Amino acid sequence: MAVIGGACASSGLTLRVRELGENGSSIFQLNGLGVVESRRVGISWMVRSNAKSKQIRAVAASTTAAPKREKDPKKRVVITGMGLVSVFGNDIDTFYDKLLAGESGISLIDRFDASSFSVRFGGQIRDFSSKGYIDGKNDRRLDDCWRYCLVAGKKALEDAKLGHEVLENMDITKIGVLVGSGMGGISAFTSGVESLILKGHKKITPFFIPYSITNMGSALLAIDTGLMGPNYSISTACATANYCFYSAANHIRRGEADIMVAGGTEAAIMATGVGGFIACRALSQRNDEPQKASRPWDKNRDGFVMGEGSGVLIMESLEHAMKRGANIIAEYLGGAITCDAHHMTDPRSDGLGVSSCITMSLEDARVSPEEVNYVNAHATSTLAGDLAEVNAIKKVFKDTSEIKMNGTKSMIGHCLGAAGGLEAIATIKAINSGWLHPTINQENLEPDVTIDTVPNVKKQHEVNVAISNSFGFGGHNSVVVFAPFLP
Structure with missing residues (x-):
């Protein structure tokens, strides 16, 4: 000691x-x-x-000197598939092309009557279709949170060439699902409470509890695909998806699973969700310019913009991926989780929880700070959070001259428990394409932000090692590390 x-x-x-x-x-x-x-x-x-x-x-x-990376193919974790549901649709390439173009997915809310709300916009998903992924009867019953999860999860399995016919010939007890949600089936929960108050308990649907609880995304995905490995959910607010990646990778490293379907899902753009965050005074109120409302690190930022969707990765041991001839997209090198132990919603002013989380993630990944040259930042567009994250990054990376840092939320909003999932996909696309999407709405940068934020226009950048940050209410910090796959 x-x-x-x-x-x-x-x-x-x-x-x-x-x-x-x-x-x-x-x-x-x-x-x-x-x-x-x-x-x-x-x-x-x-x-x-x-x-x-x-x-x-x-x-x-x-x-x-730079640490030696893991060599054991049983413990190396690679990414072999990705799937998403987003404000830009359900196709990975379309999603990233729109990010590269600097297109905003933020618009006025029309899912419910928000005319009396002080915030009337968000990253609302429109024209969502689950055709081919969820049968009609279940599709009508399910909360959107689980609909997004099922589509993103099954698309990720498709991308990894793990369809039903392939899974039938695998050890399904070694394939797990870990998709979390910050708020769970909030629409199902709200409807149940309304039925109780207006009609009495006998009118509550039997699906009220099952479709409200946060574990149901992982459960339903496993039920539909037959995957019998480790299965649960993690709920750490906006840090959820990264927590799931971290835990999923450790199941593989310990030999408890060959493959993990991991990520986050969220569908909170409805009256209860928006109203609740308004009450927290966390949201931007730029109703006249919704597409300019999410502006990480800009002096005129006034809060975050709500988004929704799902982002899922197929994480697999290198040994298993090579045996089945999988297409390896990138490598997960490591991660870490910490807690600020400070405040329900505000970050620590000294940034210790975040900086220690970054340091621990690099240790777990066996890389030195000098090897990292890209940060997909949490960057929610809040007054305190944006600068706290930058200060923490500067504590760990003494020389940031070669680092690029961008904010995906500037275009899709803050997708809460799904944020880390969608941002992990953006990070991996950056690794594969050699292009970083811009941080839009960068008009008047905070002087303390001395790192290149890729303002307004995409930049070409060969990523060596990338980190993706996610932090949640309650002081939950999570950082995951990705890199190009090198045999």
């Missing part, structure tokens, strides 16, 4: 650590979140507030 003493300053976190052992002790210093001395240590950080104390366990690590 080690004991830390030190202070956090605006220029970075500086701590002195004493490592206690049987034969004496050694002292070394941490600058920012990197360790000057090239060794791994366990850290116990004691925070004292009046008479109360609490311990936070963390891990700090550094090396003088």
Whole structure:
């Protein structure tokens, strides 16, 4: 066990650590979140507030050279398929082409009467079709959250060449599903409550509970496809999808699954969802210019814009992918999750939760900060969150001159539990295409944002290693690391 003493300053976190052992002790210093001395240590950080104390366990690590990446094909995790439902449709290439063009998918809401709402716009999906993926009877009953999940999940399986005829000849007990949602079947829940209040409990549909609970996306997808491996959901607000990727990869690394269908889904653009976020005072109120409302890092940003959809990846062990001759799209190198332990909605001002999460993700991925040259940022267009993320990134990456950073939410809005899924797809498309989509609505950049945000126009960029950030209400932080696949 080690004991830390030190202070956090605006220029970075500086701590002195004493490592206690049987034969004496050694002292070394941490600058920012990197360790000057090239060794791994366990850290116990004691925070004292009046008479109360609490311990936070963390891990700090550094090396003088780039770490050696995982070589074991059983533990290497690759991406072999992608599927989505988005405001730009259900086709991966169309989705990314519209992002590259800098097209906004934000418009006035017409799904319900929002005329009396102080926010009347969002990334509402229109003309959604589940034809060929969900039978008509179930399609009429399901909450949109699960409809999006089923279509995105099945399209991802198709993309990975894992149709029914292929799955029938596989060990389905080693193929799992982990698709989470921040809010679950909120339409089904709202309808059930309305029935209870207006008509009494006897008029509540028997589907009220099953179609409301957040695990049902993973469950329904498994029921339809017969996949019997690890199956559950994670709900960590807007960090949900990245949490699912992280956990899914670890199932593969531990040998519990050969393949995991993982991602996030959300459908909260309805009266309860929009009204709830208005009450939180989290949304932009730029009703006269909805397409300019989501503007990450711009001085005139005034809140995030709600979006919806689903993004799903097929994650597979390299060994299994190679045995079946799968087309490998990219490699998942690692990830990490942390908690700010600070506030329900506001980020920590010192950025420690985020910067430590990035550092831990790089350690898990076995890459050095110098290898990372692209960040798909969380970048919600909120006053505090945008700058907190940038400051955390600058703590970890001391030289950001070669890094490009963009905000997908500037065009599709904040898709809550699905955000990380859609942004992972955008990240992987950037890796494969060599083009980064712009961050639109960059008119008056915050002076503290000194990293290239790819303002307004796409840029060509060969991605070496990419990170994708997602953070959620409750202080949930998640970072995942992707790279081009190199045999």
